Amino acid sequence: MTLPGYLDLAPDVRARFERLKARDVILQVEHLTKQFETRAGRTLALNDISFTTHRREFLCIVGPSGCGKSTLVRILAGLDRQSAGAVLLAGKPVTGPGADRGMVFQGYTLFPWLTVKRNVMFGLEMNNHGRAEAEREALQWLDLIGLGRYAEAYPHQLSGGMKQRVAIARALANQPRILLMDEPFSALDAQTRARMQSYLLEIWRKIDITIVFITHDLDEAIFLADRILVLKANPGEVAELIEVPVPRPRHPRQFAGPEFRATKDRLEALIHPPALGDDADAYPEMPRLTNVADEVE
Amino acid sequence: MAALRVGQSLAPRTARRLALLSFVLPLLLWSAVSYIPFVWHPLILITDPGDVDYFQPGMRMDRADFRTEVAHAVAAHKPVPQGVPANPIYLPPPHAVFLALFTAFATPPATQDGNWLHESLWHSIQVIFWGFVISSILGVPLGILCGAYAPISKLSEPFVEFFRYLPAPAFGALAVSILGIYDGPKIAIIVIGTFFQQVLIIANTTRKLDFSLVEAALTLGTDQRRMLTRVVIPAILPDLYRDQRILLGWAWTYLIVAELIGTTSGITWFITQQARYQHFPNVYAGIAMIGIIGFGTDALLGLLARRLFPWERSIAAQFGASTA
Numbered sequence A: 001m002t003l004p005g006y007l008d009l010a011p012d013v014r015a016r017f018e019r020l021k022a023r024d025v026i027l028q029v030e031h032l033t034k035q036f037e038t039r040a041g042r043t044l045a046l047n048d049i050s051f052t053t054h055r056r057e058f059l060c061i062v063g064p065s066g067c068g069k070s071t072l073v074r075i076l077a078g079l080d081r082q083s084a085g086a087v088l089l090a091g092k093p094v095t096g097p098g099a100d101r102g103m104v105f106q107g108y109t110l111f112p113w114l115t116v117k118r119n120v121m122f123g124l125e126m127n128n129h130g131r132a133e134a135e136r137e138a139l140q141w142l143d144l145i146g147l148g149r150y151a152e153a154y155p156h157q158l159s160g161g162m163k164q165r166v167a168i169a170r171a172l173a174n175q176p177r178i179l180l181m182d183e184p185f186s187a188l189d190a191q192t193r194a195r196m197q198s199y200l201l202e203i204w205r206k207i208d209i210t211i212v213f214i215t216h217d218l219d220e221a222i223f224l225a226d227r228i229l230v231l232k233a234n235p236g237e238v239a240e241l242i243e244v245p246v247p248r249p250r251h252p253r254q255f256a257g258p259e260f261r262a263t264k265d266r267l268e269a270l271i272h273p274p275a276l277g278d279d280a281d282a283y284p285e286m287p288r289l290t291n292v293a294d295e296v297e
Numbered sequence B: 001m002a003a004l005r006v007g008q009s010l011a012p013r014t015a016r017r018l019a020l021l022s023f024v025l026p027l028l029l030w031s032a033v034s035y036i037p038f039v040w041h042p043l044i045l046i047t048d049p050g051d052v053d054y055f056q057p058g059m060r061m062d063r064a065d066f067r068t069e070v071a072h073a074v075a076a077h078k079p080v081p082q083g084v085p086a087n088p089i090y091l092p093p094p095h096a097v098f099l100a101l102f103t104a105f106a107t108p109p110a111t112q113d114g115n116w117l118h119e120s121l122w123h124s125i126q127v128i129f130w131g132f133v134i135s136s137i138l139g140v141p142l143g144i145l146c147g148a149y150a151p152i153s154k155l156s157e158p159f160v161e162f163f164r165y166l167p168a169p170a171f172g173a174l175a176v177s178i179l180g181i182y183d184g185p186k187i188a189i190i191v192i193g194t195f196f197q198q199v200l201i202i203a204n205t206t207r208k209l210d211f212s213l214v215e216a217a218l219t220l221g222t223d224q225r226r227m228l229t230r231v232v233i234p235a236i237l238p239d240l241y242r243d244q245r246i247l248l249g250w251a252w253t254y255l256i257v258a259e260l261i262g263t264t265s266g267i268t269w270f271i272t273q274q275a276r277y278q279h280f281p282n283v284y285a286g287i288a289m290i291g292i293i294g295f296g297t298d299a300l301l302g303l304l305a306r307r308l309f310p311w312e313r314s315i316a317a318q319f320g321a322s323t324a
């Protein structure tokens, strides 16, 4: 059986992308460059990155380790400054962190001294919403993520997956234009991660939010994304921007589908290019370290 | 006993037993030295002076001298002096000290203008309290600011670092000439002894703050002013509290020196008076009193921490025995 090209979009998928591209541009990244100055010398972490994201788009960013994914998303969040280039959010340049961009981190960053409810209220209070209003909204968010029962619990009483759900609610309660997520599920076990992916898609469908999601898990990227921005390392540059041909609504069943596999093959080829020369390079001759005569294979 | 393993955790019962043992063992050692006649006992307590003219009942003699006198008496066929092995007067047995812990409170002051023991103790507690409060009012905010803001740290910490090597008692004479002879200089010594350590310790605690919490707060739209009050301070509060407990312990160690400055006062006055009259059980009781108050305060503060910081697992674990 021949796989369809990852560029061949079914008519309904094509129509969905046309609708997506007709929406406003929320995020515009233009010729973004980031250089780190360290004692050891300079690292060009990001080199001339450009892309745009439309309203309510789900964009995943993948790439080999060290290609600058975290650096990119931190610049989008305003936690780091770029060396050159610009980030425009709804047309306005980003100059620092702000409530219009929510972020969910890889590590657990809930405030341990606040209850789950107060964590979700935090951003609202920081943006001068009244206490009562903040509380009402927080409880709504907790219901939406299915953790209403845990409103008065402290973060250390929650499992990893629950913590990340609260972190998502905390970021979304501020009603940001865009939600930035840096490998938010990578510390979770496989089942929890799969459930979190479905949760996230569910939330994304229900509210007006644009998501930029970093992952190193290609299945996760294909399952979630409208488009996947593939970066390559040294220096971090855009390798390709892939429009995911897998139809929505997504279901784990599709992992075996032809579009899914075609996309994954393409991503694999981009991220793990076949080794140059012969295999000897990849698997150097290894000395035998056992005295047992028996061969295991 | 099982081999010691790094990081080994104990069953609550074992932990409690060992904790009890840490008090019982020194007490056993002290009892052994005090009550078993052939352990140490370098002196002879004279019960009957016999015919030796300078002996008196209740006198403590060197063993060798006593034996010489006994030999003389035997040789001269005179009444032989009697005595029992004894420890030096500065090592009273446990029961005498425990008794003194109670009787000392009931003993009226030796002089008209003297203080009862509870008055002396209360005076000491007040000196410690004010010394620690004044130090904390200045030291805690400065420490937090140093930990949170690099320019403030660079501007103040090098000097504080230098100053903390100057021993607080060295400022005694100076403090007396500026603040008089009563409580002023005593409180000042405790402030000097505590403040500089406090700034450095709290600055370090603040610097150890998990920076990802600050970044998370930034992405939620927290401004710089509220970053300090709503994120930095609450985040370090349990550690800050722990630091304060340790610092309070240090403040107690400056107490005796502080109370010797100017007019001797408080528990130090009691201890020095009792030592002058050779009431050694009272001396030990006075010293033990400081330990009991200090240790008791710290234990209370530890229990309070559980109420104050319900989210802190390390505190919960510290007292895990009763919560589990």
Ligand SMILES: Nc1ncnc2c1ncn2[C@@H]1O[C@H](COP(=O)(O)OP(=O)(O)OP(=O)(O)O)[C@@H](O)[C@H]1O
Residues within 6 Å of the ligand: A036, A037, A038, A043, A045, A063, A064, A065, A066, A067, A068, A069, A070, A071, A072, A216
């Ligand atoms: N603060 C920093 N100072 C110096 N160099 C840095 C700094 N942060 C990142 N870098 C460098 O920038 C490059 C990109 O790092 P980044 O963390 O963005 O990669 P990543 O794509 O997120 O990697 P991973 O998949 O492992 O998370 C790396 O070479 C890294 O060494």
Ligand SMILES: [Mg+2]
Residues within 6 Å of the ligand: A069, A070, A071
């Ligand atoms: Mg990263």
